[in-house]
Amino acid sequence: MSIKQSLKSALAGLSMMVIAGAACAQEYPSKPVTLIIPWPAGGPTDVTMRAIAEAAAKHLGQPIVIENKAGGAGTVGPATMAATAKPDGYTLSQMPITVYRLPLMQKTTWKADDFSYVIHLTGYVFAMFAGADTPFKKWEDVVDYAKKNPGKVTYATPGAGSSLHLGTAMVAEKAGIKLTHVPFKGAAEVNAAVAGGHVMLGSSGTSIRPLVDAGKARFLNVWTAKRVSFLPEIPTLQDLGYPFVIDSPWGIAGPKGMDPKVVAKIHDAFQKALTEQPVIDTLHRFDMVPNYKNTADYKAAVAEQIKIEEELLGRLNLLKKP
DSSP: HHHHHHHHOOOHHHHHHHHHHHHHHHHOOOSSSSEEESSSSSHHHHHHHHHHHHHHHHHTTEEEEEEEOOOOOOOOOHHHHHOOOOOSSEEEEOOOOOOHHHHEEESSSTTSSSSSEEEEEEEOOOOEETTTTTSSSSSHHHHHHHHSTTOOOOOEEEETTTTHHHHHHHHHHTTTOOOOOEESSHHHHHHHHHHHTTEEEEEGGGGGGGHHTSSEEEEEEOSSSOOOEEEEEEETTTTTTTTOOOEEEEEEEEEOOOOHHHHHHHHHHHHHTTSSSHHHHHHHHHTTTOBBBBBHHHHHHHHHHHHHHHHHHHTOOOSOOO
């Protein structure tokens, strides 16, 4: 074979490889996609994420299979994905901010840059509430009781190191009181514990509203910048004299090293899902609103959030030791 013929063969082979590679990228997804929800089934994140996934699946062209993997204040699922899943776009996870908070607090098996951030979706409205069988009608009642009975007021959150845990610790510190933390795996468990009288207080999202309406719990405060429209009589932390606004934005990500073309396909499917009325209605049910950020903006927001977390944890003396 002449040099010219060899060169032609090599170029032809290279062209076939390029075409095959492009075809593979275009073929994604060719099978169902697994979406990890790192919270128990039935909670607000689970319900909203399932609605978003159902809508996104239509645009993606493949089913999205939900896998609940709760624990570690929402970090077990993403950590497992980072450690075991291929970066091929077939395993994704909801990403609570605890995923990049916990590595600042303790030694972990993952880092914040062990993920391919895809799209930012929404966030929670946080609140504190008391069980109906407690003497607490308003937050000031809690402060008065806790000052007389240090450590006897128990409160539930969706996990140690969660935004609810740290937020409550900040409020308690500012109020000069000591509360006893009881961690659970998600909001559904927190709500049940408060309504059942197993703990005195809960710090979580507003998914407890049906139990409040049923007379089994009472809202004490909300953690938003302004009072929320459906609870106009409930004060914000700032109304009560605490200089805090605490929320918890979230999106979805895959393992580190995903093909940008695959990331773009997933992004586009979930972006379209956010505009669909059933998704908007489900978010509204849990007092969330679409809060879209594209891939680049989401990465930037994560980096900014890490700076905020470092400052907060430093104030609370919770940063891990060097």
